[in-house]
Amino acid sequence: MYHFLLVSLSLLVYKLSTKIFGVENNTLWNKALKLIKEQVTSGNFRTWFSQASLGSLTEKSLTLVVPSAFIKQQLALRYEKLIQATLQEVMGKDLTIHYEIDSAKSSKKAARIEEESLPLEMPTANRPIPHSNLNQKYTIENFVVGLTNNLAFAAAQAVIQNPGVAYNPLFIYGPSGVGKTHLMHAIGNSLYQKGGFLKSVYAPSERFMVDFVDSIRTKRTGEFRARYRNCDLLLIDDIQFISGKDSTQEEFFHTFNELYSKGAQIVLTSDRTPNEMQKIESRLMSRFQGGLMVDIQLPDFDTRLAILQAKLQESGETLPENCLSLIAESIVSNTRELEGTLVQILSRLKLTGQEVTLDSVKHFLGKQPSTQPTGLFDQKKVLNGINQFFSLHMSDLVGPRRQKEFVLPRQITMFILYNDYKLPMERIGQILGGRDHTTVLHGIEKIKEAIKRDRDIQRMVIEVKQSLT
Numbered sequence: 001m002y003h004f005l006l007v008s009l010s011l012l013v014y015k016l017s018t019k020i021f022g023v024e025n026n027t028l029w030n031k032a033l034k035l036i037k038e039q040v041t042s043g044n045f046r047t048w049f050s051q052a053s054l055g056s057l058t059e060k061s062l063t064l065v066v067p068s069a070f071i072k073q074q075l076a077l078r079y080e081k082l083i084q085a086t087l088q089e090v091m092g093k094d095l096t097i098h099y100e101i102d103s104a105k106s107s108k109k110a111a112r113i114e115e116e117s118l119p120l121e122m123p124t125a126n127r128p129i130p131h132s133n134l135n136q137k138y139t140i141e142n143f144v145v146g147l148t149n150n151l152a153f154a155a156a157q158a159v160i161q162n163p164g165v166a167y168n169p170l171f172i173y174g175p176s177g178v179g180k181t182h183l184m185h186a187i188g189n190s191l192y193q194k195g196g197f198l199k200s201v202y203a204p205s206e207r208f209m210v211d212f213v214d215s216i217r218t219k220r221t222g223e224f225r226a227r228y229r230n231c232d233l234l235l236i237d238d239i240q241f242i243s244g245k246d247s248t249q250e251e252f253f254h255t256f257n258e259l260y261s262k263g264a265q266i267v268l269t270s271d272r273t274p275n276e277m278q279k280i281e282s283r284l285m286s287r288f289q290g291g292l293m294v295d296i297q298l299p300d301f302d303t304r305l306a307i308l309q310a311k312l313q314e315s316g317e318t319l320p321e322n323c324l325s326l327i328a329e330s331i332v333s334n335t336r337e338l339e340g341t342l343v344q345i346l347s348r349l350k351l352t353g354q355e356v357t358l359d360s361v362k363h364f365l366g367k368q369p370s371t372q373p374t375g376l377f378d379q380k381k382v383l384n385g386i387n388q389f390f391s392l393h394m395s396d397l398v399g400p401r402r403q404k405e406f407v408l409p410r411q412i413t414m415f416i417l418y419n420d421y422k423l424p425m426e427r428i429g430q431i432l433g434g435r436d437h438t439t440v441l442h443g444i445e446k447i448k449e450a451i452k453r454d455r456d457i458q459r460m461v462i463e464v465k466q467s468l469t
Contacts (some may be wrong), residue, residue, distance in 0.1 A: 025057040032086045039082060048074055051166065060085060061096040068158055072099040085139050134192070134202055134235075138185035144310050146303025148426070149179060152294040156183050159265060160190045163233070167292035169256075169266035173273055173427065174296035175441045177334030180269040183296070184235050186431045187267055192235055200233035205241045209248045227256045233265045239269045239288075244279035253284050260287075297437050303340055304328040311339055317346055323361045331363050332424045341365075379431055382421070385468045387411050396434035411443035412461055418444050420465065 026426070037045050053072060055063035066072050075083070080097055087095050140160065145153045152174075158166045170187075188200045203211070208228070213223050215224035228234065234255075242248050259266055273295075274280065274288040299307065305328040312319060331338045345364050354360045359401055390409040397410055410432060417423045417431065418440070425444075429435040450457040 001261045023140060026054055028090055029054040035086045036082060037088065048079060055100050061098055063098040063100055065100045065102050066227065067102060068161065072101055075099065134188045134200065135185045140184045140186040140190050142310065143179065143182055143186055144251065144303065144307045146299055146306060148297035148299050148303055152183060152296045154443060155292055155294045156187050157447055159187055163191055164263040164266040168260065169268055169288065169291040171268050171288050171291060171293040172296060173270045173293065173438060175271060175334060175437060176296060177336035178296045178297055178298060179335055181237055184237060184267055184269055186236055188233055199231045200235065201228060201231045202235040204237040205239050208236060208252065209242065209245060212248055212251050226256050228275060234259055235267045236267050239268045240272055240277050243277050249281050249284055272442060278439060298424050301328055306339060307335055308342055311342055319356055322358050323356060326358060326361055343453055382468060386464060389464050389467050400433065411447050412464055414440050414443040415447035416465060
């Protein structure tokens, strides 16, 4: 009985203190927010801080209420030190930061947006099929999540929960065949099923360009703008291809602004970050960077294995676990090639009537799993050989400097490690000073193209390879 009275009294004191000091606490938090806003970009403030509210403030701790685990994770990882330092400045003491997830906060906001955007005369149950070319097979449920894409997946879920407000635009980047388009279509399909985003437009950037050029030629720019600007959701794939297209960039800039101003959700994909796009207008680049940028990397072994298992489940087929592991070890390039190899193996084995064994899968692959020289000795041997060929120091090759005399040897190194040693791009990036896989992809493609048209580069690559043997 005594314990019950003590707990009741504590709760009463807490409620009274909250009522008395709540206004003052909110004032202190608002002061802290004002200081934080001066230290981060407007896009980051809008993305991470505008959705966080004060839960409680005590002598030793502060609790922030956030709408999702994703926002909690990002605030804790990226901004907790900034929050603590700012609170120290405002209140003169160190506070421990706690987070409380209130999913109802996000869902209520999303429901309000849906209600406002749904035509009054149209019952939700009788929604028409959207006039778009979304692939219905790409859903959020059948997207395989792993360490290399979990951040992009969480961002997509946040957009589905709170479209037009959270992470707008959402910019997803990464090499070809890793699931960017799948995730983009999944966002569109999920939002349509929720009922608020009736009109979506999906287009590769080439389609946007072709439609724009055709509209000028046929004098139907009004129809073009009506299609791309009167929508709730705009999905543009491979946006990097508008680089250098001045008129298309101009048109997309105004399309972006109009959609953003009325709260439409924009999702873009690219094989590189905006900073790595050449011949892109700075005002357009700033808009790409104004929301949330997340990358999808090449899948690691566990993710590749999970993708194969999901594909088998989807098709109703089976393969021994050791055969799946062999395929996952052998195909390290991208998801598309991984799935294609599995389909080819299943088809070939059915046609020939072979029993599914480890040997039959090895025979199909034509080789043992790629032996990748991931040991420290092999890496040093290759890097030292390249440094010796170009008369460089190790710090020149793996360091951050981007002078012309370092960039070419570095890109040749990327090409050789990928093409001859079969290392995955993420591993090459780690070896070369922790570079992003998109930088590695760009370097490899650069040398590939240079070899075709520049005999000096071709000869140089051959000589470097010979020096390593």
